[in-house]
Amino acid sequence: MIIEHIDAQLPGTITDRHDFRGDQTIVIPRESLLALVALLHREGFQFLVDITAVDWPEREQRFDVVYHWLNLASQERLRVKVPVSDGQSVPSLTGTFKTANWFEREVFDLFGIRFDGHPDLRRLLTWDDFPGHALRKDFPLDGGDVFCMEGCTAPFNNGERGGE
Amino acid sequence: MDSIALSRQQLDGDRMIVNMGPSHPTTHGTLRIVLELQGETITKATPEMGYLHRGVEKLGENLSYQQFIPLTDRLNYCSSIMNNVGYTTAVEKLLGIEIPKRAQQIRVLVSELARIADHLVCVGVNAVDIGAFTAFLYLFRQRETIYDLFEMAAGQRLHTSFTRIGGLFRDIPEGFVPLTERFLVECEASLKEMENLLSHNPIWHDRTKGIGVISAEDAVNWGYSGPCLRAAGVPQDLRKAQPYLGYETYDFDIPIGTTGDVFDRYLVRTEEMRQSLRIIRQVLDRLEPGPVMVDDPKIALPSKEKVYTRMESLIHHFKLIMHGMEMPVGEVYSATEAANGELGFYIVSDGGKNPYRIRVRPPCLPIFSSFEDQVKGGLIADAVAVLGAMNIIAGELDR
Numbered sequence: 001m002i003i004e005h006i007d008a009q010l011p012g013t014i015t016d017r018h019d020f021r022g023d024q025t026i027v028i029p030r031e032s033l034l035a036l037v038a039l040l041h042r043e044g045f046q047f048l049v050d051i052t053a054v055d056w057p058e059r060e061q062r063f064d065v066v067y068h069w070l071n072l073a074s075q076e077r078l079r080v081k082v083p084v085s086d087g088q089s090v091p092s093l094t095g096t097f098k099t100a101n102w103f104e105r106e107v108f109d110l111f112g113i114r115f116d117g118h119p120d121l122r123r124l125l126t127w128d129d130f131p132g133h134a135l136r137k138d139f140p141l142d143g144g145d146v147f148c149m150e151g152c153t154a155p156f157n158n159g160e161r162g163g164e
Numbered sequence: 165m166d167s168i169a170l171s172r173q174q175l176d177g178d179r180m181i182v183n184m185g186p187s188h189p190t191t192h193g194t195l196r197i198v199l200e201l202q203g204e205t206i207t208k209a210t211p212e213m214g215y216l217h218r219g220v221e222k223l224g225e226n227l228s229y230q231q232f233i234p235l236t237d238r239l240n241y242c243s244s245i246m247n248n249v250g251y252t253t254a255v256e257k258l259l260g261i262e263i264p265k266r267a268q269q270i271r272v273l274v275s276e277l278a279r280i281a282d283h284l285v286c287v288g289v290n291a292v293d294i295g296a297f298t299a300f301l302y303l304f305r306q307r308e309t310i311y312d313l314f315e316m317a318a319g320q321r322l323h324t325s326f327t328r329i330g331g332l333f334r335d336i337p338e339g340f341v342p343l344t345e346r347f348l349v350e351c352e353a354s355l356k357e358m359e360n361l362l363s364h365n366p367i368w369h370d371r372t373k374g375i376g377v378i379s380a381e382d383a384v385n386w387g388y389s390g391p392c393l394r395a396a397g398v399p400q401d402l403r404k405a406q407p408y409l410g411y412e413t414y415d416f417d418i419p420i421g422t423t424g425d426v427f428d429r430y431l432v433r434t435e436e437m438r439q440s441l442r443i444i445r446q447v448l449d450r451l452e453p454g455p456v457m458v459d460d461p462k463i464a465l466p467s468k469e470k471v472y473t474r475m476e477s478l479i480h481h482f483k484l485i486m487h488g489m490e491m492p493v494g495e496v497y498s499a500t501e502a503a504n505g506e507l508g509f510y511i512v513s514d515g516g517k518n519p520y521r522i523r524v525r526p527p528c529l530p531i532f533s534s535f536e537d538q539v540k541g542g543l544i545a546d547a548v549a550v551l552g553a554m555n556i557i558a559g560e561l562d563r
Contacts, residue, residue: 020494020495020496021257021258021494021496023495023496025495030209046384046385047384048387049387049497049499049506049508050497050508050510050523050525052510052523052525054521055521066510068497068508068510068525072384072398072400073403075406075496077497079495081383083509096384097385097387098382098386098387098533098537099386099387099530099533101533102529102530102532103387103529103534106529109491124213125214125217125562125563126214126217134219134222135221135446139222141222141226162475
């Protein structure tokens, strides 16, 4: 329903869409995010449930920033994915949604994606000089060399690095 | 984080920096708040978190779907069984399966018990923080009974890991239902005692009314959910709004408040406990014998007896343990109404044994992010009341 509405109001914005197990997902470029958010907010999607990201290292646009919205009146949910390359930033939603503040800080902390216009973009879960971004796929599960003292082997995978 | 050492500028005037936490009796877990005070009035509050960050989402990418269940225990450890339920419901949505009726009913039963346990802790400890110790004792006696019930069902009091993908780890044992029935009566009485102690207590009123007030629009904008959102007057409860596990067949009400202050949150939680007791009674009335696990060898582990006697079961057992379940490629977001609010799991599957990405949407992170907004201009003693009523659980907050 809302997707047809977005198509009519902002033609050409949606680059991809799919429906899986009843979850409707749309993919939009980062340039259109703020226009879409303004539209969603007007249309009753006033509950920003979550912001997170997914790392696909083999893709050219490496990250998907994933937003989940809920319409409290109609209980309709919408997932919006914004692909970005490493080093690119996404516009911050803190102007419209106060809850975006910490969620964006968390994404910045764990993925290293920057948000333009965020008032206070600091790390949230790890400390300020934490090396790297923990949820990137190339960040080793055991933390890598910086967390191992000299002469210590990684506790997992017989000393091999890199997760599984 | 700014250094908390007093700089010259900070020494000007009457401003004082007070450091609450990371280990403080009223923070309920390790989190730190740097308060800037003018006299006793808070002018700035900087929450700092991450002390309990264990990288649950990262670990989840390296564990199979079943192996992630024990990690969900450690999210909101006051009501761990609800996290088990929320997570397995999400994986079942990804698989597109429906679990047997009895498993659904037992999940509802233990979820509501866990909701009561969580609210008991929240209300009881909130009262202790403000200085009312006695109510806590009445409430914790009931929490003990709930943990005894969990021990009977799951073998563990706190870290239950009771559910499995496709159902439950085992059926509830004999003696569970009579003890639950006794609990229903005793808990009702304890709630009455607690209300006698608090609801009309002028000191409790003074300490909680008008503290932490939030409007409905602001609460939604901050991403509030659960009792804190309902106390602000928004009747949003996923059990009614987007029913799962057959919640639409139970008869219960959603209490809402008007101002969203600490007192309203207390009232909402108290009434929710009553409603949970109602749901539990209905579950006990309609509980029918039957299987508690889906009958699908690709999902459910075969019984030990079959593994030892039948070739096919042995193969299924080996395949499930070594290769995991066959997962469809796709992504789902599934949310359940946990004690603190909307507990969401966003799972991205690339068809492998492990989830490609698993995201936990903790209900108390957005609530806690509004902390400065809530306490600014208030007194330092009120910060403790607000923090208690938000029910911040560090395990869930930091993951």
